[in-house]
Amino acid sequence: MSCAQDTTAILSEKDTSVYYISYIDSLTTRLLGVYKVNSLIYLPKDSEIIAYLPNKPFNIGIGADYRWLGLNIAFNFPFINNDNDRFGDTQFFDAQFNLYSRKFVADLFFQVTKGYYLNNPDDLIPDWDSDEPYLRPDLRVTALGVDWAYIFNHEKYSYRAAFTQNEWQLHSTGTPLLGGYLNSVHFDADSSLIPFSVRPELPDEANVEEGVFINLGISFGYAHSFVIKEHWFTNFSLVYGFGMNVSRTYLDLPEKTEENYVSPHMKAIARVALGYNSHKWYIGGSSVLQLNTVPTYTAGSSLYLLGNFRINLVRRFNLNLKRKYLIPLIRL
Secondary structure (H helix, E strand, O other): OOHHHHHHHHHOOOOOOOOEEEOOOEEEEEEEEEEEEEEEEEEEOOOOOEEEEEOOOEEEEEEEEEOOEEEEEEEOOOOOOOOHHHHOOOEEEEEEEEEEOOOEEEEEEEEEEEEEEEOOHHHHOOOOOOOOOEEEEEEEEEEEEEEEEEEOOOOOOOOHHHHOOOEEEOOOEEEEEEEEEEEEEEEEOOOOOOOHHHHHHOOHHHOEEEEEEEEEEEEEEEEEEEEEOOOEEEEEEEEEEEEEEEEEEEEOOOOOEEEEEEEEEEEEEEEEEEEEEOOOEEEEEEEEEEEEEEEEEOOEEEEEEEEEEEEEEEEEEEOOHHHHHHHHHOOO
16 A cells, blocks of 8 residues: 555545555654663573573653654663662663564664673572672673564554554554564673572583574564554564574583584564554554574573563654645544
């Protein structure tokens, strides 16, 4: 469906053959809050889950989109994020791009994060008697990747309505998705990911201190948008990926040991959004999360979780004077 057809659809909101309205020619402005995540979760078979989390801030900012150009700027306010004394100081570079075209959806990410904390030391370390988390300032994770999917029902289904706010989904509909991915994850630390007091309980091959993982595969899934009375919506999509993983790990042993192997790989990407949408206003929240399996050794595996949570308050401004007469036909 072309942009001209989308704009003409403004003349008839009640026309059930029109599933979305495009505001690509309008200036879309927003206030936003965003929290980005990237966690390394270690899963030894004979131990509790070891989950390392970064101490990342909740950022507040502004943004705007016009046609195919968009920019969001968010800031870290110290009066909101002032817990470095407890959870440690995480240093990071985090670039996540969620791209939504008419026929395709894609994610690109490049993350470098150093400084994590263990969120469950009481479950892992028998003599842990502190309320403070277990800090790992030496742990660094670098992740780089891209994934994409084709939107089969692109003439009716709009990702943009929920996630970039420059369209308006009028009726409920869904679509199958088919795509692929290419990702790389590298982590390294001064010593094993397993806390020292837990190491005697696990085999030597569990003491991984560094790993490099490259995975490639295909993905498929489904997305659906539920719309109530044209304005209220819930949007979700779930994509599963299957492929191959090439790994190299280094063990924290008296003599540093290297292991190389090829193994199956699985991942999942979930998108969820809900809120209120209209001709001029949008208010809602959204989340994009992806979970990658990282087979670190024969006695267990790891998971790498990345993504973001967003809240948006959006106001659109019509910049197309030739179509200004169409605005009164919209019910707010």
